Amino acid sequence: MQSHLSRYLQRSAQVISKGLANILLMRGADGPMRAPRVLYSFNSPENIQQFATGCDADIGGLSSVHLDLETRPEINQPIEKSATGIFWGEMRLQVKSGMENKIRGGYAGFRNKNKPAFLFGNLLDDASSHGFLALRLRVAGDPRTHNSYFVNIQTDGPVSTDLWQHRLYFRKQNSWEDVFVPFNNFVRTNAGEMSQTQITMYREKIKSIGISILGGNSGVEGKYELGIDTIGLVNEDDVDHTLASRYISKPILLFLSLLFYRQKNIHNR
Helix, strand or coil: CCCHHHHHHHHHHHHHHHHHHHHHCCCECCECCCCCEEEEECCCHHHHCCEEEEEHHHHCECCCCEEEEECCHHHHHHHCCCCEEEEEEEECCCECCCCCCCCCCCEEEEEECCCECCCCCECCECCCCCCEEEEEEEEEECHHHCCCEEEEEEECCCCCCCEEEEECCCCCCCCCEEEEEEHHHCEEEECCEECCCCCCCCCCCEEEEEEEEECCCCCCCEEEEEEEEEEEEECHHHCCHHHHHHHCCCCCCCHHHHHHHHCCCCCCC
């Protein structure tokens, strides 16, 4: 197992190498790199360890959350993978005795952990040359939960508490599909509410990407399950519009989502 120091040094080296490569290859002179790019894969134990989970149980609720490796061949064979991620648990609106009227139950989620680079702060992702967030997903579990998933993005912008959010829509049940979300359709939220001022997302410095399931506002309970293969970046030319048309729409917001980040439910272990 790598020590914290070795991980920091490795990430610092990555930052230096990336900067030198951009200089030596004169990237920027020939225009931005617009090829599809995978940011996160969910195909190995090491991949899964890059993410932290949290739910209302951390502050007195009764929901549960897990992010594990799914190895069943019948699940992964359609996309020719030996393993994929599975985000699962039970969404419950009740809270523990004594916590009534103090907290609100009904949420769970995960996001990538911070990637500190020791000498240069955190490693951040640049999505400024891409127009869409691309996710390969498989929705299962109680059908009542299928419309309660959101994708969340935090950037290293001027307001650190901003959270950009978009609902996830699905066309299939328990089958893999590619979901494309235009960056321009994300909604800026802060303190659990939609910000009155909507600005352009600072895509040059993406700090974290995650998925949450929010049952509190819509009164949804039940066992949830979401398979995840990859999260990446694409442009319009890479999107199959016959499959993606219903994802290019106005985002819908549930105000509970930011609590997932503000209540310190996710710990960078």
